[in-house]
Amino acid sequence: MMAGAQMPRSIRRLLPAAEMLVLIALCALFVVKGLVPGWRSLISDFGNYYTVARLLSNHYALDRIYDWIWLQRVKDHWSIPQPLVGFVGLTPFSVLPIVPLAWMDALDAKRVWLVVNVGVLAASLYGMQRITVMGVRRVALIAFLAIIPLRNNFLLGQMHVVVLGLLVLAYWLATRKRGFGCGFVLALAASLKVYPLFFVFYFLRKRQWKPAAVLAGATLGLLALCFLLFGEPVMRVFLIEQFPRMLRAEANDPFSLTAPSASSLFHRLFLTQPLVNPQPLLSSPMLYALLYPLWQLSLLGATLLAISSRDGDPRRRSLEWAAFTCLLLALSTEPASYHRVVLIFVAVLAVDAIKGIWHRTILLGCYFVACNLHPAVSAQHLIWALSIDFLPFWALVAMLVCLLAGLRAATSMPYGSWAPQSGWPRWKFAMALAGFAAIWCAASATTLTHARSLAGPQYLAEGTSRTFARFAPHPAGKHSMTVAMGWQGYRVEDEGGGGAQTGPPGVEEDQLAIGSSPNVNRYWIEAVSGGISRLVELPVSSSSAAIVPIATILDAEAPALSPNGRSLIFLREVKGAGRAWMVYLDESGRILDAPLPVTPEKMNVWDAVIAAPGLLLFSAAEDGNPRLFAAHQGESPRRIQDAGNAMDSSTVNPANGLLVYRQRNGSYWHLFGAGLPPNAATQLTFGDCNAYGPAWSDAATLLYISDCGRGMGLGALAISHPNIVPQEPDHSLRSAILTNHPQGEAQR
DSSP states (O other), rough: OOOOOSSOHHHHHHHHHHHHHHHHOOOOOOIIIHHHHHHHHHOOHHHHHHHHHHHHTTTTOOOOOOOOOHHHHHHHHOSSSOOOOOOOTGGGGGGGGGGGGGTSHHHHHHHHHHHHHHHHHHHHHHHHHSSSSSOHHHHHHHHHTTTHHHHHHHHHSHHHHHHHHHHHHHHHHHHTHEEEHHHHHHHHOOOOOOSSGGGHHHHTTTTTTHHHHHHHHHHHHHHHHHHHOOOOOHHHHHIIHHHHHHHHHHHSSTTTTOOHHHHHHHHHHHBBBBBTTOOOOSHHHHHHHHHHHHHHHHHHHHHHHHSSOOOOHHHHHHHHHHHHHHHHHHHOOOOOGGGGHHHHHHHHHHHHHHOOOHHHHHHHHHHHHHHOOOOOOTTTHHHHHHIITTHHHHHHHHHHHHHHHHHHHOOOOOTTTTGGGGTSSSSHHHHHHHHHHHHHHHHHHHHHHHHHTOOOOOEESSSSOSSSSSEEEETTTTTTEEEETTTEEEEEEEETBBOOOOOTTOOOOOOEEEOTTTTTSSSEEEEEOOOOOOOEEEEETTTTTTOOOSEESSOOOOEEEOOSSSEEEEEEEEEEEEEEEEEBBBBBOOOOOOEEEOOOOTOOOEEEEETTEEEEEEEEETTTTEEEEEEETTTTOESOOOOOOOOEEEETTTTTTEEEEEEEEETTTEEEHHHHEEESSOOOOOOOOEEEEEEEETTTEEEEEEOOSTTOOOEEEEEEEEOOOSOOOOOOOHHHTSSOOGGGGGOO
């Protein structure tokens, strides 16, 4: 895009027509590859927002929207035609734009959302044309060069075009000196996708106190609104459990090669994860802790130094906004392809402000590569993978370097004028270096502690590589069964990756839970089809697709089999609130009588197990927190402990009565084991990660799921041999549970 005076006359005549032809081709490609397929199918992502928006609009219990299995069950019950849903890593506020569409079917709602996005994209292009001196044709041409980000945003029904529009609006307000509006619009963008919140550092550097205060205050106000709409339990999970791991790039796979970032690069280089990255280039948590924060602080420091504290000319302001936005994307811990829709804003501002033709050309080349080049090399060839798979990331960093060079060229001060010999007082320079070193040391110390804490679990080797995650380990006879998440949904698999067909031949349906016992050669699977969960009982000895179920229970989920296999407890939900039911079985597993409820109607049960004949354990929500309850059959459940931390997912060793349960400890969930009495507990798992679904495979072996070094909740099977010594072995588990804390009795 040369300046007209620098081009021959013949080229100037042909250039508009050539640009229009390229623009038409790019628009056609966008429609064919993005808009039309997105219009025809649900595919992914939009269903995540839609499912939670529908829960909110229909007044469901929202406490478990960040639970992968629970949200998948809701999706299946509503027959939403999408293989997987999940809300991990998303802000509660991000569902609010979809709430007005929640009364529609999912695909119709997505189509309306795509129409809205087309309008927002058009408004964004018009807005960028107004805040630059470029015509709308060239603005649109730059925008549609982001082929993959725009395609995926519309294909998946994502939020990033809306974030693009909000950033354009915020910049326009900033150019009009409307600090209040600018800060508020950025707060809206930050409530959808967190990174615009960090514009507060830009405003502080510019000494623009009003937009900084409005951005921070409006963000707090929107958080308060979310507390009112979603409730304290959901917001506590987001702020305490989700947000810290989002900042550490652990909401999703931190070793990802398909979404390359600085975080995944340093993870691959220096951290060992037995199943994902068993052989890093150099296994050294110390180097990871030193170099990763240094990289982040260096980029941040270089950008803030390049940004002037004074409000300069419009050209410089454009470059500063472009550079800071590019910095936020370069530091992003969740760099999916559709995130880079916002690079359109960066590229338009930069091309408008940068003068040199070669400088513009290099920046546009980096922009094109960062948006559209997504090579894939197997992680088995680590050097090649780190070299080639990260080309989009390095192109993004190169864009930032080009912008910083443009800022240096745009300033009237000579290069290096910030140095002490150029007039900056030596004491100020020394304080800046001391501050940088102090922040680096603090960040490295916390990063090292975190990195070392991820090496705790003893993972079991995967029988198959087709899964993203495993849930709910259960011993069944001599087998270890888990619920495996794959591309097409959830399936129950044994240790070798084999499974059972619960539906008609050729029909795949989600299998979301297991009920089994190591003493019984049959097990129960929760299968979902036709908008209803049912329990299917199968023999352990066979995984044939033609197997005939032993028994079936309709409208039932989350089964738990007694140790002797003679009784089964399960849940039925009404608007997200569960109630436990029980049936008795004969020696062959046949159902002897109709199911009967065993918990009060108003008690919201999350899971239930049969600890011993006649003794039931439940986890149920109390003031939004899960607590452990126990009951003799036919009696009201009573809370086991008065501990303030949330507790759930209990299991009892049938050989010695030892209880293991999951308890929230700060921002993480860990396993605790109790002898007698239950309040004398021993912590079994540690680290800055979560443990889920404990199950005894024998008297000395505990299976569980750990997400250490993995995405949040996307765990793998781990094993432990806990040495729990009972404190008072003369008490029975039954009496210890039921005589403690009678004030915890649930109200009917």
